[in-house]
Amino acid sequence: MADKHKLLEVKGLTMDFGGLRAVDSVSLDVHEGEIAALIGPNGAGKTTFFNCVTGIYTPTKGDILLHPKGETTRRLNGLKPNKVTEMGLARTFQNIRLFPDMTVLENVMIGRHCRTKSGIFRSILRGKGVRQEEQQIVETSYELLQKVGLAEFANEFSKNLPYGAQRRLEIARAMATDPFLLLLDEPAAGMNPQETADLDQLICKISEEEKIAILLIEHDMKLVMNISDPIYVMEYGKKIAEGNPQQIKDNPKVIEAYLGEETDA
């Protein structure tokens, strides 16, 4: 693992809300080609960790470093979310946050925003360059919809999509920003077993075909154990374990966090 390129490096990340320490010096790395998972009981601070990394919160302490391949390292602390996305780190949300009154295709097209550049005046004049760019956005977005299997819904309003499809649309939208690292916040939440299995395949496909590294928060243990390596476990804001699925399964601390303390009979 050491020879792989390190994409995201989080060192001692701490986030306080007033007197409450939601994330307590958590360190975590994501390497190229990995599907890393962050698990833990409810309220362990996983989503807060995500929000710090993606710029929605500014962390109290610690470093978030991004090492894009072939570019200089960048520190993400305190950057605005849109800057973080521009640097190649896209995310999805735990509670689906699509644009309900836009079509499925348009939702994905929004993702292309930060990779395109026609401004107000050029949009008003609508010259050849702008029209070409627009068409390019449409084509790229449509291809992404094909990849996640939503091409047939392209012109539907996104609010009319079934639940599982909305989750996949969120992934497509995030991919439209051309990320090299994708953060998925509970992508399988509320899905039935069939949908979860499809998602399993989709995530592996993104990782292999698109060469996008993935960090996911998930509660569905079957999904996590199937696809991710390494796995990081958090409890009460602290990282309590890390390792491959087998190590995590055997780790007494993890078992304790999930099942409660063992009592002597």
Added chain:
Amino acid sequence: MTNMLKEFKQSIVVTIWFVFLTFPLMVVRVNTMDNIVEWRWMNLVWVAIFSFILSYAWRYMLARQQVKKKDAESDGDRHGKIQLLLEDMSFRYKAMVVLLLGALIFPLVFDTYQSTIMISALIYVVLGLGLNISVGLAGLLDLGYVAFFAVGAYSYALLNYHFDLGFWACLPVGGILGCLFGVILGFPILRLRGDYLAIVTLGFGMIVKVVLENWSEFSFGPSGIANIDKPGLFGIDMDLAGSTIYIYYIMVAMVVFTILITMRLRNSRIGRAWIALREDEIACVAMGIDMARTKLSAYALGAFWAGMVGVLFAAKTTFINPASFTFMESAIILSIVVLGGMGSILGVILGAFILILLPEYLRAFSEYRMLAFGAAMVLMMIFRPQGIISNIRQKYTYKGVKEETDNG
């Protein structure tokens, strides 16, 4: 059938209740001259008939709306007939040509009075389309929009008074000043949303009006500025009728210009960012859209139209004072946008015509016209909350096959 019977029964109950309530008012009348009590039983019958019809119609409409809602849920692709017709491009072009021709012939057929009314309706069309950018597209509720209109009007009035600048020179200046004020208002409210935003914009509208009223050295206070030049045409002298027709044509051109540009903006990368901002701010930012820039551009562009049309307003009335820029105006412009359909350009245009022309032509029933106006708005919001024309999304064409453009 049982449903209808139920509705019928309900309506009868409502009728009886209404008759009972209005009984002392409508039936009994004490004649103090002759010291007798008059019993007007005919009124009772009328009240009963009217309340029954109204109640039944009300119930019928509500029931129909419920059925429609169910239909829409079971079949997402179903639109109304009008909606389908509007999506048909060839029909749209034909309709546009007809409308434009009608607009061009209008002042030649009708008299000056009608043209004047039409000019004010067109002014509100442009105002509505401008506000539609910030409220309808970007979802930034603005209760002080009339402030930008005032900025435009006063910039022309003052430039004309002090420097004798003409209408055409001031038109872009008014627009740009409006823009500038949009940005000035935009900066402090970047972080605000919803109710808070509404209150701040309301305050901004008030500030502009109060400043204009009280800063007499600058704006001549409540007495306003008179004798503002009408728009010139190569120095030709025009009588009242002539200049009204001229302003009318300028206004039509301005409306066409506004429609063209807002339409292009709406279907561009910028427009999509605005709509995304309206739909979900956090997701929008997480997708790499710069919130500050997007919000400011929405405010600035919305204000631009108000500033520009403000110049025309000053030129048309030749007299302006702060009384023309009250909160009521902001409220009417906002109603135009909401009634017409947020984000829909055609809807806003229709909304402006209905809200401005209806009270004008209802002058015959002058005492009841605000009542009718208010009732129309209440009914509208109950039965068609999405506005007259709900937002139509653009359909994009794409190549079905995956062959080229891999990851741009």
